[in-house]
Amino acid sequence: MVVNGINVTISGINDMSEQEVVAYIDMLQDENQDELSQLTISPAENGEVNLDYVLQPARFERIRRITGYLVGTIDRWNNAKRAEEHDRVKHGLN
Structure with a gap:
């Protein structure tokens, strides 16, 4: 799916809302100076999630x-x- 112009892949999580995805995107863009290009969200231990992302080239x-x-x-x-x-x-x- 594409959210805010970013290719987002969600694997192994069935009940994630678009609001949660937007919150993760906002958090990552606040942490990084560059814009996101791709984001992959997958389950981790203890009910947390793994966020694998690719930044656009500088x-x-x-x-x-x-x-x-x-x-x-x-x-x-x-x-x-x-x-x-x-x-x-x-x-x-x-």
């Missing part, structure tokens, strides 16, 4: 070293620094 921005600076993009550079980057010699891998 988004990242490409970082390059350009003219001595670590940057993702040059959109915040002034005209002089952009000209310096444009005029530099770029070496190929031949």
Whole structure:
């Protein structure tokens, strides 16, 4: 089943409500910085449950070293620094 855009699999538990599933999702998202992708709920000992989950891959921005600076993009550079980057010699891998 899909709950709040997350693929949820419940195995071995027949009487779990959607409210319980949403509560588990909320708890896991509060504990983790990233969004959940998948959640598997199964029974554990002593009446508890096992929560096996997969987080969505972290988004990242490409970082390059350009003219001595670590940057993702040059959109915040002034005209002089952009000209310096444009005029530099770029070496190929031949």
